[in-house]
Amino acid sequence: HSLLFLCARRLVSHRPAARRALDLVPAELFPVLFRAAFLDERTLTLGDLVGTWPFPLLSFRRLLGHRRHRRDRHPSCGEKPSKSCLQAVILAVVAYLRRTLEEPSRDASESRCRLRVLDMTGLHDDDTDRGPEWMSLWSGTVALAKACIEVSKHQNECLKRGSKRRKGPSGASAALQPLGVEVRADLFVNATSFGVLRDALRAAGPFRLKCRDFHAEELSVAGTVSLLESLEPAGVRRVDLRFNNLGLAGLCAVLPHLARFADLLSLKLPYSNVNARRLTAGTEAGLRCLAAQLGRLPRLKELNLGSSRLSGKLRQLLGDLQAPLESLELAFCYLLPGDLAFLSQSLHAPALKKLDLSGHDFSENLLQPLQRLLEETSASLLHLDLMECRLTDACLESLLPTLCRCSRLRCLGLFGNPLSTPGLKTLLRKTLLLPDLRLVVYPYPVDCYNPEPARPSSACLFQDALDEER
Known part of the structure; x- marks a missing residue:
C-alpha cells in the first residue's frame, strides 16, 4: 500500500x-x-x-x-x-x-x-x-x-x-x-x-x-412488459429474461418494448419455452414476428436463445439482424446441419467471439458442419462451449486440427463429454499450441468410473460412482 x-x-x-x-x-x-x-x-x-x-x-x-x-x-x-x-x-x-x-x-x-x-x-x-x-x-x-x-x-x-x-x-x-x-x-x-x-x-x-443491465426471472408477460416500460430508455445496455416461460407468443408481446432501448447490446432469452418444431397455426407468424423484432435492435452484439427448439429456423430468426453478433449462445436448441451451414455463411461467423453450442450431438452428422463453422470463426473466437455434446475421443481427434486454428481462443468448455484419459491427454497436448488459452473445462475421464451397464446419454455418466483412486 x-x-x-x-x-x-x-x-x-x-x-x-x-x-x-x-x-x-x-x-x-x-x-x-x-x-x-x-x-x-x-x-x-x-x-x-x-x-x-x-x-x-x-x-x-x-x-x-x-x-x-x-x-x-x-x-x-x-x-x-x-x-x-x-x-x-x-x-x-x-x-x-x-x-x-x-x-x-x-x-x-x-x-x-x-x-x-x-x-x-x-x-x-x-x-x-x-x-x-x-x-x-x-x-x-x-x-x-x-x-x-x-x-x-x-x-x-x-x-x-x-x-x-x-x-x-x-x-x-x-x-x-x-x-x-x-x-x-x-x-x-x-x-x-x-x-x-x-x-x-x-x-x-x-x-x-x-438501470444499465436488467435481469428478470420467473415473471409473467404482463409483469415483464410493465417493468420494461417503466425503465428509462437511455443507458439500458443488457436485458436478460430467463426462466420466464414466455413461449413464442409471450416473446412477441415482450420484444416490441425493447426497441426503445437504443443502446441495447445484449439480449438473453434462455428457457423461454419456444418450440419451432411444434407446428401450430401461429408458429410461422410468431417466428416472423420474433425475427422482425430482433431486427429492430440495431446495436445488438450478444444473443442467447438457449434451450429453445429452433430446428431449421436459424436463418429465419437471425436473417433480419442489422449488424454481426459477437456472442451467440444456442445451447440445447436442437439445431440441424442446415442451421450450422447458415451460420458458417452468415455475417456473424467472422465476428463471433463467444459461441455456445452445448447440448448438440456432434458424434454424427453435425460434426462436419461444426468444423466448417469453426473455420469461419477461427480468427475471432475467444470462448467456445461444447458441453454435453457426445464428443468421443474419435470425434475430438477429427475436430482438433480445426480447433487449433482458433488462435485467439481463451476458454474451451468440454464438460459432460465421454472422453477417456488418453483423449484428454491428446487434447491438452495439442491445445498447448494456442497461446491465449487459459481455461479448459473438461469432464472426468470415462475410464475413471467404475464399470456400469452402458447408459444412453453421456449426461448419465455423472450418476455413476467415480473411482477416486484413478
Missing part, C-alpha cells in the same frame, strides 16, 4: 477525527479516503464521506476497480461488495436527499456535497450467492428500490407540510425541488421483488433509479 493509502486508512479508523477533517481536507483526498473506508468497512465514515462528497459523480467502478480485475488494479479493495458498505452508501444518499427536502431554502454553497450521480453498476457481474456478508444483485435491487420509495414518500410529506404553511401547493412545489441524485445500477427482479421495484420505477422524486 502507498503511504497516502495508509494515512487515509488511519484517519478513517477514528470517526470523530475523520468527521472533523472532512470539512478541511482537499477534495482530491476523498477518493482514497473512500477506498480506505470501504476496505475496512468503516460504514459510519463512509456515510460521512458520501454526505459531503465534493464531486458530481461517485462511481464504484472508478474508485474500486472492476471486480473481475480488481485484484490486479486495486489489490487493497477485495473482490466482493460488502453488504454493510453498500447499505451505508445508499442510506447516506437517502439522508442527504431528506436534508435537502427538509431545508429547501438552504443555500447550496453551505453544503460541501455536490453529488449528482451515484454509479453502482458492475458490482455484481456473474452474480452468485456469496454468503450473508455480501450483497447480491437481488438484495441490492431491493435496497435501492426501497430507498427510492422512501425518498419519494418523504418528498410528498414535505410538500403537504409546505402546502399547509403556504395555503397552496404551487409555492411549495417550486421551493421543494432539490437537484436530486441519479442512481445508476444493474437490477435483478423476480416475482418476490416485482412489486417494490415497480413502485420504485414509477415513483417521482429526487432519488432517480436508472
Whole structure:
C-alpha cells in the first residue's frame, strides 16, 4: 500500500477525527479516503464521506476497480461488495436527499456535497450467492428500490407540510425541488421483488433509479412488459429474461418494448419455452414476428436463445439482424446441419467471439458442419462451449486440427463429454499450441468410473460412482 493509502486508512479508523477533517481536507483526498473506508468497512465514515462528497459523480467502478480485475488494479479493495458498505452508501444518499427536502431554502454553497450521480453498476457481474456478508444483485435491487420509495414518500410529506404553511401547493412545489441524485445500477427482479421495484420505477422524486443491465426471472408477460416500460430508455445496455416461460407468443408481446432501448447490446432469452418444431397455426407468424423484432435492435452484439427448439429456423430468426453478433449462445436448441451451414455463411461467423453450442450431438452428422463453422470463426473466437455434446475421443481427434486454428481462443468448455484419459491427454497436448488459452473445462475421464451397464446419454455418466483412486 502507498503511504497516502495508509494515512487515509488511519484517519478513517477514528470517526470523530475523520468527521472533523472532512470539512478541511482537499477534495482530491476523498477518493482514497473512500477506498480506505470501504476496505475496512468503516460504514459510519463512509456515510460521512458520501454526505459531503465534493464531486458530481461517485462511481464504484472508478474508485474500486472492476471486480473481475480488481485484484490486479486495486489489490487493497477485495473482490466482493460488502453488504454493510453498500447499505451505508445508499442510506447516506437517502439522508442527504431528506436534508435537502427538509431545508429547501438552504443555500447550496453551505453544503460541501455536490453529488449528482451515484454509479453502482458492475458490482455484481456473474452474480452468485456469496454468503450473508455480501450483497447480491437481488438484495441490492431491493435496497435501492426501497430507498427510492422512501425518498419519494418523504418528498410528498414535505410538500403537504409546505402546502399547509403556504395555503397552496404551487409555492411549495417550486421551493421543494432539490437537484436530486441519479442512481445508476444493474437490477435483478423476480416475482418476490416485482412489486417494490415497480413502485420504485414509477415513483417521482429526487432519488432517480436508472438501470444499465436488467435481469428478470420467473415473471409473467404482463409483469415483464410493465417493468420494461417503466425503465428509462437511455443507458439500458443488457436485458436478460430467463426462466420466464414466455413461449413464442409471450416473446412477441415482450420484444416490441425493447426497441426503445437504443443502446441495447445484449439480449438473453434462455428457457423461454419456444418450440419451432411444434407446428401450430401461429408458429410461422410468431417466428416472423420474433425475427422482425430482433431486427429492430440495431446495436445488438450478444444473443442467447438457449434451450429453445429452433430446428431449421436459424436463418429465419437471425436473417433480419442489422449488424454481426459477437456472442451467440444456442445451447440445447436442437439445431440441424442446415442451421450450422447458415451460420458458417452468415455475417456473424467472422465476428463471433463467444459461441455456445452445448447440448448438440456432434458424434454424427453435425460434426462436419461444426468444423466448417469453426473455420469461419477461427480468427475471432475467444470462448467456445461444447458441453454435453457426445464428443468421443474419435470425434475430438477429427475436430482438433480445426480447433487449433482458433488462435485467439481463451476458454474451451468440454464438460459432460465421454472422453477417456488418453483423449484428454491428446487434447491438452495439442491445445498447448494456442497461446491465449487459459481455461479448459473438461469432464472426468470415462475410464475413471467404475464399470456400469452402458447408459444412453453421456449426461448419465455423472450418476455413476467415480473411482477416486484413478
